[in-house]
Amino acid sequence: MNPSSPAHAEWLITGADRLLTCAAGAPELGCIEGGAVAFSEGEVIWVGPAAHAPDAEEVIDASGCLVLPGLVDPHTHSVHAGSRSDEFARRLAGASYTEILEAGGGILSTVQATRATDRDTLAELARARLRGMLRRGVTTVEIKSGYGLEVATELRMLEAAWDCRDTVRVVPTFLGAHAIPAEHRGNRDAYVRQIIEEQLPAVVEAELAEACDVYCDRGAFSLDESVAILTRAKELGLSVRVHAEQVVHTGIAAVAAELGATSADHLERIDEAGIAAMAAHGTVAVLLPGAQLYLRDDAPPVQALREAGVPLALGTDLNPGSSPVHDPWSIMTLACILQGFTVEEALLGFTVQAGRALGRTDLGWLGPGSVADAVVVAPPSGEPAEVASLVQHMGGSRVVAVVRDGVRVV
Ligand code: NIG
Numbered sequence: 001m002n003p004s005s006p007a008h009a010e011w012l013i014t015g016a017d018r019l020l021t022c023a024a025g026a027p028e029l030g031c032i033e034g035g036a037v038a039f040s041e042g043e044v045i046w047v048g049p050a051a052h053a054p055d056a057e058e059v060i061d062a063s064g065c066l067v068l069p070g071l072v073d074p075h076t077h078s079v080h081a082g083s084r085s086d087e088f089a090r091r092l093a094g095a096s097y098t099e100i101l102e103a104g105g106g107i108l109s110t111v112q113a114t115r116a117t118d119r120d121t122l123a124e125l126a127r128a129r130l131r132g133m134l135r136r137g138v139t140t141v142e143i144k145s146g147y148g149l150e151v152a153t154e155l156r157m158l159e160a161a162w163d164c165r166d167t168v169r170v171v172p173t174f175l176g177a178h179a180i181p182a183e184h185r186g187n188r189d190a191y192v193r194q195i196i197e198e199q200l201p202a203v204v205e206a207e208l209a210e211a212c213d214v215y216c217d218r219g220a221f222s223l224d225e226s227v228a229i230l231t232r233a234k235e236l237g238l239s240v241r242v243h244a245e246q247v248v249h250t251g252i253a254a255v256a257a258e259l260g261a262t263s264a265d266h267l268e269r270i271d272e273a274g275i276a277a278m279a280a281h282g283t284v285a286v287l288l289p290g291a292q293l294y295l296r297d298d299a300p301p302v303q304a305l306r307e308a309g310v311p312l313a314l315g316t317d318l319n320p321g322s323s324p325v326h327d328p329w330s331i332m333t334l335a336c337i338l339q340g341f342t343v344e345e346a347l348l349g350f351t352v353q354a355g356r357a358l359g360r361t362d363l364g365w366l367g368p369g370s371v372a373d374a375v376v377v378a379p380p381s382g383e384p385a386e387v388a389s390l391v392q393h394m395g396g397s398r399v400v401a402v403v404r405d406g407v408r409v410v
């Protein structure tokens with residue numbers, strides 16, 4: 001935030017009632033009243049009060065609005081085919097998520113549909129979802145594989161995810177350990193071996209993922225299986241993350257933190273030891289209130305995580321089953337109502353803390369050195385541009401402009 005401004009910029013967002021920089025080091029909203037941000041050559045060149053803003057070729061007037069960094073969604077399953085609307089009805093009638101999965105539905109039903117779909121179609125289906133997210137201000141989306149559960153489809157999903165870079169910034173994660181595929185039900189060891197000996201090396205060889213994730217839970221992978229997969233992924237140079245302590249407590253959050261996981265996600269059933277390990281290793285908690293809502297689950301222990309100093313991030317968990325949600329603003333509202341987040345924590349959770357969950361220090365804040373992504377948001381109709389109103393009205397704010405890599409895209 002250098003007050004001595006450059007003379008000229010390509011793009012300028014100016015006159016914002018409130019500009020939230022979401023500072024990277026000690027995460028805070030960093031509110032500048034009457035703020036402006038200038039972009040040139042795909043970079044942020046200046047942030048400060050509008051009175052000192054440089055001239056620009058293109059100007060976005062943000063008066064009456066708030067400006068935030070481009071939002072970061074650190075946990076999605078955006079690449080998939082098929083529909084699970086029938087299961088929605090079954091769950092409303094009382095069936096549980098794990099029962100449906102153990103009977104060959106759930107994730108496994110999406111696996112069948114995804115295996116039958118080619119790369120271009122998978123990318124096109126994902127782009128439609130991602131365009132909806134971009135219109136809501138999300139400029140970076142983590143996308144997991146995990147509906148292939150064999151080498152070819154896992155690779156195809158990650159290729160389709162990469163193809164979507166024309167729509168948003170994509171951070172791809174390998175999730176071959178999402179479920180035991182039907183053909184390996186009687187022989188889970190063989191599937192774990194396939195992940196370790198075939199899937200992981202192929203993904204790394206093709207440079208298709210930055211991280212490896214594992215769904216460690218009842219109905220999915222055991223603690224030992226998960227640790228074997230994550231350990232191999234680390235050896236191969238991937239960062240590691242986990243779906244942790246969602247349906248039952250397994251102990252994976254603590255073990256993953258010790259392995260250096262950048263994040264542990266869900267955490268409805270994390271215990272004190274897990275929280276302590278995450279705090280000690282700086283592991284980010286990615287909380288997913290969409291899944292809590294759809295599964296009518298209990299909240300994770302946010303107050304204990306907060307007191308221990310665990311960084312709190314939020315994601316949509318966009319997927320066709322447990323969280324068919326792509327609106328980050330609704331997730332922030334749910335985080336406050338269902339999980340006890342403050343408004344400030346919710347906004348930081350979808351910006352700088354989400355970047356941290358992905359192991360990235362350039363995402364989710366605004367200033368020289370950050371990615372050149374920003375979102376201009378109008379408050380709900382007739383209201384002043386207060387920070388709290390962004391989160392108070394579920395889905396009530398209106399994104400009026402999005403800048404990605406220094407250029408207006410919405
Ligand atoms: O994050 N919990 C496991 N995986 C996903 C659900 C994916 C699905 O149901 O298709 C989740 O909630």
Ligand code: FE
Pocket residue numbers: 075076077243317319
């Ligand atoms: Fe997930």
